[in-house]
Amino acid sequence: MSTLHTGARTHRRVLPQPAALESVPADNPGVGTKRGTDIPRTAQAGRRDTGVQHGRGETTGGAPVPGGVAAVPAGRKPSSTKQHSATQQNRTTRITSSPKQSRFTADNAVVFVLDRHKRPLMPTDCKRAKKLLARGRAVVHRKVPFTIRLKDRTVDQSMLEPLGLGIDPGSQHTGLSLDKTVEAVDESTGEVTTTRTGLWLGQLDHRGQHIHLRLVARAQRRRGRRGRNLRHRAARNRNRSVRVGWLPPSVQHRVDSTMTCVTRLQSLAPIASLRLERVSFDTHAMTAPGISGLEYQQGTLAGTEIREYLLAKFCHRCVYCDATGVGTGSVPLNIDHLLPRARGGTNRVSNLVLACVRCNQAKGARSVDAFVTDGVRRARIKAEAKTPLRDAAAMNACRNRLAAELDATGLPVEWASGGRTKWNRVRNGVPKDHSLDALCVGAVDVIVRWVPTVLHIQCVGRGRYQRVTTDRFGFPRSHRPRRKQHYGFITGDLVKAVIPTGPKAGVYRGRVIVRSTRTFRLVTPTHRYDGINCRYMTTMQRGDGYSYKARPSLQRRLAPHGDQTKAA
Structure with missing residues (x-):
């Protein structure tokens, strides 16, 4: 074991290289080898321009590849230490790029990457993921969100x-x-x-x-069951204690x-x-802005964001002319009082709406009944203004x-x-x-x-725990089977159906709704198809309680x- 004395200068070529730049062989023979030793000589003769295949798909031979990686022919060393340092720096930029050279442009979508032990690595783009899958260096781990798992890379060999x-x-x-x-x-x-x-x-x-x-x-x-022509039973929630922190x-x-x-x-x-x-x-202050002192009982009036609440409540649009405040052709929006302050109106949130500058000036000090002549629109404005504060309370x-x-x-x-x-x-x-x-x-x-x-x-x-279906009066009507899995499928699985013949011939992808029979229902983002036999279906991803759509x-x-x- 050699010892480096303090203060001694060591040549750059003998310094340890970053683990992410080392060549890691892939599981498939002939792919990802350092010098292409697993490739037959005849194949090497015809593929000398492909160069060395590194850990994340970088090539170091032949013509320059996009992304700023220097091209070094296979089997040839850099001519100087300076050139070697520049090559290593370019490779590092290829793996961990700066914000100006990031691969994630407006035209690319992200693909999540896991190592061979299913630990997360840096995400990549679709083009790089396709190359890794085509060369056999990665497998599909999850469909949505799309995730691949590398066969020849671990976290210790990567730069995060x-x-x-x-x-x-x-x-x-x-x-x-x-x-x-x-x-x-x-x-x-x-x-x-x-x-x-x-x-x-x-x-x-x-x-x-x-x-x-x-x-x-x-x-x-x-x-209804407790008090409808039956012996009265006390509510069960009166006999239960609520634990601390219950929601x-x-x-x-x-x-x-x-x-x-x-x-x-x-x-x-x-x-x-x-x-x-x-x-x-602050729902209390939003309901009664003038309340204070002992009547408030909750301390100071802090944390109220009425403007943001009104923008979300009325979807960034004017209630009088439906002019929008976002996107192309947006107009400035003001806060308007349904009953003006000059006529005794208050700042209660139920009296506040959004109005564009033109409608706000045209309305002036008139009430909403005098300004809006359309009865349907006037009723809708009043109904939206009195919407309860359930979302804010939640x-x-x-x-x-x-x-x-x-x-x-x-x-x-x-x-x-x-x-x-x-x-x-x-x-x-x-x-x-x-x-x-x-x-x-x-x-x-x-x-x-x-x-x-x-x-x-x-x-x-993920379905219901209730195994008994009741009618509108709450009495049992039918019983569901306790077994949720039928013929290897569960409701919510993401499947691919390939139907060769018939009126529904084609390829479909979507969520499946299972039945006790062999004919299921397939729900796609646009249609629903009934009566599809399960023998045409292949599971793409198990149901996890969520539906996904890009x-x-x-x-x-x-x-x-x-x-x-x-x-x-």
Whole structure:
């Protein structure tokens, strides 16, 4: 064992190289070998321009390949130490690129990558994933979100970059954003600029309202059975004790579904930090703004974000002419009083609506009954204005629990306000969307770009525990089988059906609804097909309680800081 004395200078060629740059042989013979020794000589003679195949698909021979990798013919050493250093630097850039040379452009979608032990590596693009699959160096691990698993790479042999996960929680939808944040320091001024690139976007749709309605219907049936011509029985909930920290099932579902997505993304990408938008709604102050002192009973009036609540409530549109405040042709929106202040109106949230500048000036001090002549529109405006604050109350109930669950993951969590998110979105010209709001959460100066697709995740559940189907009076009607799996399929599985002949001949992909017979129902994003025999189906991915659908993401309206020449 040789010893290097302190202060001695060692030649660069004898220094240990990064593990990510070492050649790792693949499982298939002849692919990924260092010098092509497993390839027959006849094949080597005809493939001398292919060069050396490295760990993540880099080639070092023949013509230059895109991405800035230097071309070095196989079996030839660099002519000088300087050239060798430049080659190694280019290879490093190929694996862990800087924000200016990132592979994730607006035309690429991200593909998650796992090592041979199913541990997360850095995501890649579709083109690189196709090459790895075609060469036999990777296999498909999961269909949605699309994930591949490398056969010849481990975490110790790879170079990882810390990624961040932004979360924009909501009562009905939660935005998710997997991104990379880089801080650059200006040497002349010492100013630190934070840039962020969106690698993956997702939107999670909760089913909390559906759970609430099902629980209400169950309570009504039980209440009817107790008092309808039968012996009265006391309600069971009066004999039960509520544990500390208990949340209603409809509220607990929002926390559980969000944490499920966070945990799954942690298993697919090297997430090093979390960002959460904590929005608190003061529903008492929103209902009665003038209340104070002993009547309030809840402390100071803090945390109220009425403007953001009204924008979400009326979907960024004018209630009088349906003019939108987002997208192409957007107009400025003002807060208008249905009953003007001059006529005794208050600032209660039920008296506030959104109106464009033109309609607000035309309405003036008139009431909504005198300004709107259309009876249908007038009734709709009044109904929307009196919408209860269920969504705001649900977020107040679950925001602290969600924050505690994220702290339990052990990752650093950055808290941000809704005002900071909107400020980042407006100054960077980012359109309004749940997934893009998650990208704007936290401290950031410039948002470079984001992927062109958003994965729409909808909570559909895993079926019912109830084995007895009841009629509208709550009495048993039929019994469901206890066995949920039929002929190897479970409701919710993602399948591929290849029907060779008949009126339904073709190839279909979608979720399956099983039956006790051999004919199932197949649900695609656009149609439903009944009576498809299970022998034509092949399982692509087991059902996990969610349905997935990709949709295009919104494009940037303005360039960062209003520069129109750099619009993405």
